[in-house]
Amino acid sequence: MTNAEVAKTVGLSTPTLRKHYFHLLKQREVMLTRLKARLRTAQIQQGLAGNAAALSGALKMLDSVTAEKVNRDMQSKAANKPSGPKGYVSKKEQRLDNARVISGGGRYAVPAGPRLIANNGQSVAADDEV
Template sequence: MPAVFDLFGDEVPEGWGKRGRPPHLVDDKKRCKVRLLLAMGRKEAEIAAALGITEPTLRKHYFRELACRQTARFQLEGTVLLRLYEEVEAGNVAAIKELGKKLDKAAIADSDFARRVAEQSQPKKPVKLGKKEQALQDARTPDTATPLGRLMAMRTTDSDKLN
């Protein structure tokens, strides 16, 4: 019996239209779609919606792909770089330029210069004191704009000279 496909190009399982829910059919195309969506940072609910299945069905049939969620992006990037390198070896000038850009971006990201620039671009905020600590600090530092404050400031500098 020849395979029957629906409007989306997916194979219609046997027993379609009969009693019970039809089983979810897993193929390489769907596994690849799950890996790509994981690499893009999608959540399980979004991936299940893209496949037209429920989250438990996604976890049941694609548990291997979901287990490597952290590495999916690196695996995809590695595959892209491999294909790019194959094109460079074939002499594709556009691929040579693109690989050069990717290598430059990776070198900049790994360099100490990028780290220093990132640290300098984020101004360090002074430690915020609580209101009681701020009141104690204000009490210990005299206000030199007033005569009493100048007198207290002179007194603290004189006591430092005695010690």
């Protein structure tokens, strides 16, 4: 149902429905978080009292919460990092890019070493010298 249909069914105006509906959703999330915290606390207490299954479940839950937090942190860092050539490039990254261009045979690249002539008259690279 659309917001207008729900408002008509309940007997409210659409702006009033939006105001109260989103407020209720927010309160629902807060209450759900509190309930989960109480359940986790009870599970940990049971585990510490000697219930091995409860302790195992609590440890798995703590590991999953930690993994989820790390995943969220990594995603937020990736979202904040500029991508591609349009993003900000630091001076250090610019220098590294310039060095890659230069060492790849650019105008200021270091010239190759001289080629040596062997006794038999064939050209030999410096690395092959005996």
